[in-house]
Amino acid sequence: MEPEVVKAEAVLPLTLPFKKVQMADKYPKGQSRGRQWKHLRNLLQGADASSLPPDRPNYLNIQSPPSIYPPKRYCDITGFEAPYVDPRTKLRYADPEVFKQIRMLPDDYVQKYLALRNAAVVLR
């Protein structure tokens, strides 16, 4: 290690005197760890939903419901109110100027703009 890295203590030491179990004992070197963790959604499905009474608050049921207002539509490019939708790319746009622009957009950009509001076509 370079002296300035050591001096700044940038790297976490491998063994720490105050720990009962060291990192290297828990996750031995050279052993493939694989993906031992799950996403939060899977963990929640496995654990909480079944074992908890539904009338008590838990992580899932305190989520807020959808808004009671109809969602407003905004132009994907400029952010202004968008009365129109381009039937080909499904992008929302505010005025003809923007329409010209979106017809010039390459396909991956169209997908990126759609992904911003979680509307992109995902191929699996």
Next chain:
Amino acid sequence: MPSAYRPERQPDFASFPDTTPIVIDNGASTFRIGWAGEEEPRVAFRNIVQRPRHRSSGETVTVVGDNDPALMKYFDCTRSVIRSPFDDDVVYQFEYMEYILDYAFDRLGATSEVGHPILMTECECNPSFSRARMSELLFETYGVPSIAFGIDDAFSYKYNQKLGNCGEDGLAISCEHGTCHVVPFLKGQPVLEACCRTNIGGFHITDFLRQLLSLKYPYHSASITWEKAEELKKEHCYVALDYMSELQIFKLKEKKKQILLKTTTEGRMRAKQRRAEEEALREKQEEERRFYFGVIFEMDPTFVNKAEAVQQTPEPPKARILTAEDYRISIGIERFRCPEILFQPGMIGIDQAGIDEMVSISLRRLMENESVKERICQSILVTGGCSLIPGMIPRLESGIRQFRPYLAPLRLVRAADPLLDAWRGAAAFAASSRFGRQTFSLADYREHGENLFHRYNIVYSL
């Protein structure tokens, strides 16, 4: 706080008696650790882990928190991503959590053991598996004698109640890193049955800004990092009081700019045309001159046109000179478009209510009569990092007013320090002599297991 801030190791760990609790505010963006009863946390750093490869030795090393970019050149970070132990506001990656705790206790100055009770903050209704794994980690790896978990927003509320910013009955609106919470309080105790959460927070604002800018400036997309976008957000973003009218104003401004641009471009076009005409005229004169030379040449074959004899070497094609324009990005509508997602999560495809509407949902879930609700609405505390965005409080006030009866009293206060109050409240809580009753030990955990957490709720008013 500069981005490359590295906390110093604290020298006085051994001077605290074993009974002094260690207080940890485990926030999704920042980790803060310190001693019960003190005013400031001792150590604070960004709650992230990187595992890059050391360039010269090839070892994989662990780096916690932000680091000096000058040091990071010794590490190959291309294959390591910045990781957080959090998904939304729940800790789920305990390997990373362990690195972070290692670093935190090391900075706090622990040498032989961490023999102190721990108070750690968590989110509202933290799932019991997360609590269980966290306590396992603390008990088994660090040998902690006892633990208590408490909600960060509740500590923040209690701290501000002590300062006189809010009353015993009230409501906390908290806009954090990955989520927003609204929690009502009755007699100083949070009513979790009535709280609600929307999965949107400061992280999403920054990410939205980053993506918008990198789509607008594809040329710069590599250099617009999340950290840069975060800085831009802190410096420039604001919340519009009325989004629609702000849009109108902005659109008018934009139109004016376009008209100006159009007139200037038209002027430029006209100038260009004039130049072209002059050029044509000169060409014509040249032609005439050549013609005369031809006439002279016929008369005198030895005549040499000196002007044309000097052949000009063709100039190499110039590379386009990069001007300031190429290095400049402008943020206009993004300044208020990005924070707006807190009020309209639909803008980034999240189908949940915005923070102003969450208050009405929370009040609806609260099984109390109207007079209690009225009292609650006179003591609303706004906390969390996003409450620092300018314009937040007036906008929230006008948003909440729409859901309340006509002329119903309403009072909103920003927390004294939206970032640190949760830690301070927790430190004051842990310093109380009755804190010990709120904790549980390894023996309790061995006896009850995960069931311990199903009914686990600490009492905040000591």
